[in-house]
Every structure is written in structure tokens, then in C-alpha cells.
Amino acid sequence: MSTPIQSLTPRISVAPMMDWTTKDYRFFARLFNPNIIMYTEMVTTGAILFGGANRHLDYNNEEHPIVLQLGGSNPKDLATCTKMAQDWGYDEVNLNVGCPSDRVQNNKIGACLMAEPDLVAECMAEMRNAVDIPITVKHRIGIDDMQSYEEMLHFVDTIAKTGCDNFIVHARIALLQGLSPKENRDVPPLRYEDVYRLKQDRPHLLIELNGGVKTFAETQEHLKHVDGVMIGREAYHNPYLLAELGQLWNLDMPNRFEVMDQMMPYIAKRMEQGAPLSIITRHILGLFQNLPGARKWRQSLSGGNAKTFADVENAIVNIKDAMQRTEDYIQNKQAES
Structure with a gap:
């Protein structure tokens, strides 16, 4: 509410x-x-x-x-x-x-x-x-x-x-x-x-x-x-x-990856309604802005060929993969510093 x-x-x-x-x-x-x-x-x-x-x-x-x-x-x-x-x-x-x-x-x-x-x-x-x-x-x-x-x-x-x-x-x-x-x-x-x-x-x-x-x-x-x-x-x-x-x-700040977990069912629903994935993902490219993984995230979402994001199942799998690669990259950069 x-x-x-x-x-x-x-x-x-x-x-x-x-x-x-x-x-x-x-x-x-x-x-x-x-x-x-x-x-x-x-x-x-x-x-x-x-x-x-x-x-x-x-x-x-x-x-x-x-x-x-x-x-x-x-x-x-x-x-x-x-x-x-x-x-x-x-x-x-x-x-x-x-x-x-x-x-x-x-x-x-x-x-x-x-x-x-x-x-x-x-x-x-x-x-x-x-x-x-x-x-x-x-x-x-x-x-x-x-x-x-x-x-x-x-x-x-x-x-x-x-x-x-x-x-x-x-x-x-x-x-x-x-x-x-x-x-x-x-x-x-x-x-x-x-x-x-x-x-x-x-x-x-x-x-x-x-x-x-x-x-x-x-x-x-x-x-x-x-x-x-x-x-x-x-x-x-x-x-x-x-x-x-x-x-x-005085609200708690959500974790970026938790936000994407909540976004996944919405992406699947919109794709099932016939919306192309690209019109949704263009709005989430800035999720990691100002973090070392920002570019990795943008590349992961926009770098796949059409087939990798052609249906709901493949799209969700590939977005989750992009999340994991971004998280690994951020963690590695933090460890280096």
C-alpha cells in the first residue's frame, strides 16, 4: 500500500x-x-x-x-x-x-x-x-x-x-x-x-x-x-x-542485485505480453552507475545477439548471467583496492 x-x-x-x-x-x-x-x-x-x-x-x-x-x-x-x-x-x-x-x-x-x-x-x-x-x-x-x-x-x-x-x-x-x-x-x-x-x-x-x-x-x-x-x-x-x-x-537502501531479482518477474511478464526485451532493458542500463562494474553491466545487456534474448527463458538466463558477471567484477575490483 x-x-x-x-x-x-x-x-x-x-x-x-x-x-x-x-x-x-x-x-x-x-x-x-x-x-x-x-x-x-x-x-x-x-x-x-x-x-x-x-x-x-x-x-x-x-x-x-x-x-x-x-x-x-x-x-x-x-x-x-x-x-x-x-x-x-x-x-x-x-x-x-x-x-x-x-x-x-x-x-x-x-x-x-x-x-x-x-x-x-x-x-x-x-x-x-x-x-x-x-x-x-x-x-x-x-x-x-x-x-x-x-x-x-x-x-x-x-x-x-x-x-x-x-x-x-x-x-x-x-x-x-x-x-x-x-x-x-x-x-x-x-x-x-x-x-x-x-x-x-x-x-x-x-x-x-x-x-x-x-x-x-x-x-x-x-x-x-x-x-x-x-x-x-x-x-x-x-x-x-x-x-x-x-x-x-530513514529507509534502508536496497541492494542493486535484490532490485534486479524483483525486476525479473516483471521482465518475463512484459515479454510474454509481446514487449521486446530491449525496450525494457534500456531503462536499467544505469543500475551500476558510478561503480566499477557499470560498463560491464551495460556491455552484458547490450552485447548479446538477437537469439540470446529472443524468448523469455533465454532472456532471464542471460540477464542473470550478466548480473553474476557484474557482481564478480565488482568484487574483484574491491579486492584489488
């Missing part, structure tokens, strides 16, 4: 990341820590309403607490999808006002909506009125020529009037003209002080910080100033960080 999302303190989450935070990754990530909040990839309202709800909304029950992140700007469509999310069992719904890609801009989705706080407020009000579960918003500290703290504060205050009290703030501006989505994750400088100041100025709001967080120590430092921390790519490339974050709740 997962902890109710409203009672989680502090709020530590894995950011929604397109093509990365799939249900396979989320199942794997959950094995490290029961209190981390999982986000889906951003799903547009159009994809849900016209592209098959099952395909976009289904998840594993083990993923709770789980948040559906929606992309859209039509209040009625957002309300409809939010109600569907509640009926599907999601713990929370989040509105994306941070994605800077051209594709979402052209559909009036993501960071470009920061320029229209009244529209975002209308969307949030419709979403909140449709359900009983929490509705949150994830946004940037600014966009293009709207880069001042005061403009961000106006955006937050406008949304807060709807009753929304939870804001996840990516501590970078987004330059929608001239930078790619990847560059918008790295080039604009991090302005953590703006997020800290927002919490100081609006202490009644729940403020979470996102952007550039890579370690447990950094997370601890941010939590001195804000209510929560959202971690992005580091949680994917180095998933054991999620186990280290368990120290925030």
Missing part, C-alpha cells in the same frame, strides 16, 4: 521525461524507494481523447504514488482528461507549462503558456472543478522576454487564485526562439534563488524545485529552502540515487 501523495513530506519526484519515464522505467524506479512520486511522460489531451486512452493512461499498480502530466490549453479538454485520470486511479494530475519544444508550442502547449497566465488559470480552474484529486502545475521561471522574478510571481499568483497551491518550478528560463529543447535544459543558467524567493514570498504555497539536481547532498540543501525537489535525468542515468534519497525517510 503506497503512502497517500498528499501526506508525503518532503515531496521528492522523478520528472516527466518523454520516451524515458515510461511505465517500464517507473516500475523499475519504484523498486528503489516507495516514497518517490512518479510522473508519466507528458501526454497531450488530443492523444488521450483521440489516440486511445488505454494506450496513454495504463500503468502498473506498483507505480503509486503516480502523477499524470497533461499537455494542453483547452480548458474543457483538460477537464475531461483530468476526470479520466481520476477514474483511472491516478493520485494527481499536473499541467505542463514548461516544455519548450517547437511541436508543443505550435499546439499551444508547454512553456509558451507562461505568457498567458489567465488562460492557464482558466485551465486549472476547470481541472480542479472536475475532480477531487490534487491538480498541480509545472512551469519555468520565465520565457523569452519575460525573465524577471516579478513576472513569474504574477504568473504564480494568477494561478493560485484558482485554489491551486502546488507549483513545481524549473529554475531556468526557456528561450523558445533560438534554442532547442535540449539546449533549454542546459544553456540558460540555473536561478535557484528565484525559486527560494518564491517560497519565502508565498510561504502558504507548496513549492518544488526542478533543474540540475544530481545528488542526495544537493537535494538536502534545496530542501532547506523549498518543500520538494524534482529530479530529472540523473534519476534515469543513475537510478540508485532514488535509493540514496530514501535516507530522507
Whole structure:
């Protein structure tokens, strides 16, 4: 039984990341820590309403607490999808006002909506009125020529009037003209002080910080100033960080090999459902990141020919063999040192 999302303190989450935070990754990530909040990839309202709800909304029950992140700007469509999310069992719904890609801009989705706080407020009000579960918003500290703290504060205050009290703030501006989505994750400088100041100025709001967080120590430092921390790519490339974050709740850190033992039945089930092994194993390549066996593990999973991983039985045997070779390598390296 997962902890109710409203009672989680502090709020530590894995950011929604397109093509990365799939249900396979989320199942794997959950094995490290029961209190981390999982986000889906951003799903547009159009994809849900016209592209098959099952395909976009289904998840594993083990993923709770789980948040559906929606992309859209039509209040009625957002309300409809939010109600569907509640009926599907999601713990929370989040509105994306941070994605800077051209594709979402052209559909009036993501960071470009920061320029229209009244529209975002209308969307949030419709979403909140449709359900009983929490509705949150994830946004940037600014966009293009709207880069001042005061403009961000106006955006937050406008949304807060709807009753929304939870804001996840990516501590970078987004330059929608001239930078790619990847560059918008790295080039604009991090302005953590703006997020800290927002919490100081609006202490009644729940403020979470996102952007550039890579370690447990950094997370601890941010939590001195804000209510929560959202971690992005580091949680994917180095998933054991999620186990280290368990120290925030005095949780025991699981052994990496024990995590894989728990992952095996899931891999077998997904393969029996017809999922290619590669779409699952790509999410677990970082299991031994920062350990001497990391490269050995990645090579073992990606080095086999198609036949060695063609069926469930062979796949499990070969993954177990990869685990054993990685464990032996780590032990030998530790003995040498």
C-alpha cells in the first residue's frame, strides 16, 4: 500500500521525461524507494481523447504514488482528461507549462503558456472543478522576454487564485526562439534563488524545485529552502540515487542485485505480453552507475545477439548471467583496492 501523495513530506519526484519515464522505467524506479512520486511522460489531451486512452493512461499498480502530466490549453479538454485520470486511479494530475519544444508550442502547449497566465488559470480552474484529486502545475521561471522574478510571481499568483497551491518550478528560463529543447535544459543558467524567493514570498504555497539536481547532498540543501525537489535525468542515468534519497525517510537502501531479482518477474511478464526485451532493458542500463562494474553491466545487456534474448527463458538466463558477471567484477575490483 503506497503512502497517500498528499501526506508525503518532503515531496521528492522523478520528472516527466518523454520516451524515458515510461511505465517500464517507473516500475523499475519504484523498486528503489516507495516514497518517490512518479510522473508519466507528458501526454497531450488530443492523444488521450483521440489516440486511445488505454494506450496513454495504463500503468502498473506498483507505480503509486503516480502523477499524470497533461499537455494542453483547452480548458474543457483538460477537464475531461483530468476526470479520466481520476477514474483511472491516478493520485494527481499536473499541467505542463514548461516544455519548450517547437511541436508543443505550435499546439499551444508547454512553456509558451507562461505568457498567458489567465488562460492557464482558466485551465486549472476547470481541472480542479472536475475532480477531487490534487491538480498541480509545472512551469519555468520565465520565457523569452519575460525573465524577471516579478513576472513569474504574477504568473504564480494568477494561478493560485484558482485554489491551486502546488507549483513545481524549473529554475531556468526557456528561450523558445533560438534554442532547442535540449539546449533549454542546459544553456540558460540555473536561478535557484528565484525559486527560494518564491517560497519565502508565498510561504502558504507548496513549492518544488526542478533543474540540475544530481545528488542526495544537493537535494538536502534545496530542501532547506523549498518543500520538494524534482529530479530529472540523473534519476534515469543513475537510478540508485532514488535509493540514496530514501535516507530522507530513514529507509534502508536496497541492494542493486535484490532490485534486479524483483525486476525479473516483471521482465518475463512484459515479454510474454509481446514487449521486446530491449525496450525494457534500456531503462536499467544505469543500475551500476558510478561503480566499477557499470560498463560491464551495460556491455552484458547490450552485447548479446538477437537469439540470446529472443524468448523469455533465454532472456532471464542471460540477464542473470550478466548480473553474476557484474557482481564478480565488482568484487574483484574491491579486492584489488
